[in-house]
Amino acid sequence: MAKDDNLPLFETKLAKGRILFQFYSLLIFVGTCFIFAYRLSHIPAKGEPGRWAWMGLFFSELWFCFYWFATTVVRWNPIYRNTFKDRLSHRYEKALPGVDIFVCTADPVIEAPVMVINTVLSVMAYDYPPEKLSVYLSDDGGSDLTFYAMLEASRFSKIWLPFCKKFKIEPRSPEAYFRTAVEPLGEPVLAKEWSTVKVLYEDMKKRVENTTKLGQISEEISKEHKGFNEWILGASRDDHQTILQILIDGRDSEAVDIQGQPLPTLVYLAREKRTQYHHHFKAGAMNALIRVSSRISNSPIILNVDCDMYSNNSKSVRDALCFFMDEEKGNEVGFIQFPQAFENITKNDVYSSSLNVIMELELPGFDGNGGPCYIGTGCFHRREILSGKKYKKNYKADWKRWSNRSAEESTSVLEETSKVLASFSYEENTQWGKEIGLKYNCAVEDVLTGLTIQCRGWRSIYFNPERKGFLGVAPTTLLQSLVQHKRWSEGDFYIFASRNCPFVLGYKKIPLKLQLSYCIYLLWAPTSLTTLYYATVPSLCLLRGISLFPQISDSWVLTFAFVIFLHRAYSLGECIWFGGTFKGWWNDQRMWLYKRTSSYFFGLLDYILKRLGFTKSAFVITTKVANDDVSQRYEQEVMEFGTSSPMFTILATLALLNAFSFFGGLKKLIADLETLVWERFALQILLCGLLVLINLPVYQGLFFRKDVASLPTSVSYQSTIFALLVCAIALY
Numbered sequence: 066m067a068k069d070d071n072l073p074l075f076e077t078k079l080a081k082g083r084i085l086f087q088f089y090s091l092l093i094f095v096g097t098c099f100i101f102a103y104r105l106s107h108i109p110a111k112g113e114p115g116r117w118a119w120m121g122l123f124f125s126e127l128w129f130c131f132y133w134f135a136t137t138v139v140r141w142n143p144i145y146r147n148t149f150k151d152r153l154s155h156r157y158e159k160a161l162p163g164v165d166i167f168v169c170t171a172d173p174v175i176e177a178p179v180m181v182i183n184t185v186l187s188v189m190a191y192d193y194p195p196e197k198l199s200v201y202l203s204d205d206g207g208s209d210l211t212f213y214a215m216l217e218a219s220r221f222s223k224i225w226l227p228f229c230k231k232f233k234i235e236p237r238s239p240e241a242y243f244r245t246a247v248e249p250l251g252e253p254v255l256a257k258e259w260s261t262v263k264v265l266y267e268d269m270k271k272r273v274e275n276t277t278k279l280g281q282i283s284e285e286i287s288k289e290h291k292g293f294n295e296w297i298l299g300a301s302r303d304d305h306q307t308i309l310q311i312l313i314d315g316r317d318s319e320a321v322d323i324q325g326q327p328l329p330t331l332v333y334l335a336r337e338k339r340t341q342y343h344h345h346f347k348a349g350a351m352n353a354l355i356r357v358s359s360r361i362s363n364s365p366i367i368l369n370v371d372c373d374m375y376s377n378n379s380k381s382v383r384d385a386l387c388f389f390m391d392e393e394k395g396n397e398v399g400f401i402q403f404p405q406a407f408e409n410i411t412k413n414d415v416y417s418s419s420l421n422v423i424m425e426l427e428l429p430g431f432d433g434n435g436g437p438c439y440i441g442t443g444c445f446h447r448r449e450i451l452s453g454k455k456y457k458k459n460y461k462a463d464w465k466r467w468s469n470r471s472a473e474e475s476t477s478v479l480e481e482t483s484k485v486l487a488s489f490s491y492e493e494n495t496q497w498g499k500e501i502g503l504k505y506n507c508a509v510e511d512v513l514t515g516l517t518i519q520c521r522g523w524r525s526i527y528f529n530p531e532r533k534g535f536l537g538v539a540p541t542t543l544l545q546s547l548v549q550h551k552r553w554s555e556g557d558f559y560i561f562a563s564r565n566c567p568f569v570l571g572y573k574k575i576p577l578k579l580q581l582s583y584c585i586y587l588l589w590a591p592t593s594l595t596t597l598y599y600a601t602v603p604s605l606c607l608l609r610g611i612s613l614f615p616q617i618s619d620s621w622v623l624t625f626a627f628v629i630f631l632h633r634a635y636s637l638g639e640c641i642w643f644g645g646t647f648k649g650w651w652n653d654q655r656m657w658l659y660k661r662t663s664s665y666f667f668g669l670l671d672y673i674l675k676r677l678g679f680t681k682s683a684f685v686i687t688t689k690v691a692n693d694d695v696s697q698r699y700e701q702e703v704m705e706f707g708t709s710s711p712m713f714t715i716l717a718t719l720a721l722l723n724a725f726s727f728f729g730g731l732k733k734l735i736a737d738l739e740t741l742v743w744e745r746f747a748l749q750i751l752l753c754g755l756l757v758l759i760n761l762p763v764y765q766g767l768f769f770r771k772d773v774a775s776l777p778t779s780v781s782y783q784s785t786i787f788a789l790l791v792c793a794i795a796l797y
């Protein structure tokens with residue numbers, strides 16, 4: 066026995082500099098207490114103007130304060146993890162467990178097949194014994210285009226996997242790799258091989274794209290798969306039987322790459338879909354995969370990635386196993402979440418889609434408070450926990466039990482017997498979607514499922530290695546980003562308002578600080594109301610001449626100035642610390658406002674309408690392709706509007722309303738300069754002015770831009786009328 070045999074497989078580090086953060090929090094806390102003291106001691110008397118506005122403001126501030134408290138709880142004690150993969154391979158290399166990898170796709174038009182197979186190839190090429198890897202693609206589009214692409218990928222993997230291993234390349238998505246890599250010119254033999262593979266990849270890519278565009282199928286493949294020609298090449302189908310094909314059967318001794326090495330199992334699945342039955346979106350797809358894979362490979366570990374998130378680090382599986390297989394702490398670990406990172410973030414991140422602060426600080430904070438939430442992609446689960454298993458003290462994973470492949474039938478028999486598991490009727494009158502598998506009826510099935518797992522006693526771990534585990538595509542237009550957040554906020558609030566609320570479900574099961582941590586996302590939707598209030602009422606009161614803040618010569622003003630300044634300065638610091646720019650922070654402030662006043666507001670409305678039975682749940686898939694013009698504007702960080710949407714109408718109305726109030730208020734104050742009334746409105750002017758400043762891109766889009774991506778005239782008309790109307794009502 067070597068002497069490192071008792072050493073742990075991972076370590077946990079506390080964040081530094083927390084004392085400074087705690088001091089800052091204390092200052093803010095004291096400051097807010099003063100603000101409340103001011104609010105309570107200066108309530109306008111009955112009959113005085115502005116009494117209700119004042120109360121509303123007080124209530125909003127209370128709410129923000131609670132929300133701030135939750136964000137502080139999250140930030141109190143972040144932790145960071147580190148793994149020791151050499152110890153893992155030293156101890157367990159021969160006894161590594163099988164890993165099943167699930168990739169989900171749903172629409173070949175907005176999720177290009179080339180992108181999907183790049184993700185698939187990247188996870189097939191993990192640095193892991195291939196006979197222990199199985200990759201499953203769930204195609205909810207039931208599209209022959211995606212299927213065809215998978216056939217191409219299964220052939221190309223025979224070249225790609227040995228290539229990855231020989232050249233030890235990163236990342237292992239061919240597209241991502243060849244985009245930046247340079248030919249190894251030093252050694253001519255290697256260079257030749259390298260460029261051959263590159264050409265082969267590009268040929269394959271062209272074939273896949275041509276099939277998507279022109280319906281051309283490569284001759285070889287149409288010979289091999291006779292049935293294929295009879296298929297109608299179409300975008301996607303809503304009504305079809307289960308299509309299940311084991312494209313590479315890892316048990317087959319002939320399934321080898323060009324070097325004669327075994328290949329991972331590769332399976333294509335399009336579960337049965339019937340228009341009249343609910344298919345439960347991604348959660349339904351995942352559950353079908355859980356069942357089908359249990360027949361085919363039944364690995365104890367499951368990795369789930371979205372089709373747009375390729376593996377950027379070939380060691381991630383080993384990293385995850387360091388947590389699961391740690392002798393001392395591993396047994397209580399239910400899932401390991403990697404961050405969502407994106408490869409298409411521009412320098413100043415116009416739509417604030419990098420999620421940097423969430424990924425670098427908030428989720429480590431969750432981890433410190435009891436474990437991160439499950440965020441849908443880049444997450445390793447124990448298979449057992451997805452089948453509803455509760456954690457029991459002294460639970461010990463028996464990795465050996467899992468090591469025998471369950472099935473012994475031939476590939477085609479295996480396909481037939483597994484198909485049944487993916488039929489829509491299979492789940493009828495079962496606990497699937499309720500107690501077993503991913504949960505249904507929630508737009509953020511991931512968060513809800515993760516919370517349930519934690520409440521069953523399992524710990525989760527957040528692992529954020531320096532070389533990111535997965536890289537995906539962030540939305541590239543304003544509307545996509547807002548729609549995505551609408552889905553999230555609606556789903557999150559659904560969790561909060563149901564019996565799955567962390568305070569109810571998690572009562573005595575997860576720490577209180579973790580229950581509170583969940584609030585920062587689950588309460589996005591209602592936060593829209595207080596934000597809308599803060600972004601309209603003080604401005605309208607300015608227009609009307611009602612003062613809501615202390616006057617500039619009053620010492621109370623200091624508390625407001627102090628809290629606002631310190632709070633924003635901290636946020637700027639946080640943003641810069643995690644790699645942002647000043648402009649990026651400013652954009653983030655804008656997106657903060659836009660998400661709250663449009664996405665979260667509509668998310669809340671959606672939630673209410675659904676509760677009342679007026680609408681059904683939907684899942685608007687985020688678009689992952691953009692045409693050249695859109696991409697170009699995104700690169701240049703020009704805000705993309707281009708269409709009309711109620712979200713834009715709200716944003717434009719708010720922007721105009723603030724502009725009218727600002728100039729109206731200013732005019733009044735200038736007229737009254739000697740009476741010093743302006744002193745009473747200084748803070749309101751400042752707030753309104755900031756809102757105007759942050760909305761500059763909206764005014765540009767409304768009136769000054771002429772390009773296709775500006776705001777359509779219908780939105781200009783609507784929002785002008787609405788804003789004027791509101792101002793008029795406020796004045797009379």
Ligand SMILES: O=c1ccn([C@@H]2O[C@H](COP(=O)(O)OP(=O)(O)O[C@H]3O[C@H](CO)[C@@H](O)[C@H](O)[C@H]3O)[C@@H](O)[C@H]2O)c(=O)[nH]1
Pocket residue numbers: 169170171172176203205345346347350370371372373440441442508509510511549552553556684685686687688
């Ligand atoms: O009916 C469906 C709809 C979607 N998907 C897949 O689900 C994934 C996520 O969809 P996407 O439109 O990219 O949503 P995002 O908002 O980017 O996804 C985040 O939020 C979702 C919950 O709202 C989680 O499911 C995701 O894992 C998480 O990355 C994609 O791979 C889709 O192909 C399906 O398999 N079936």
Ligand SMILES: [Mn+2]
Pocket residue numbers: 371373687
């Ligand atoms: Mn996505």
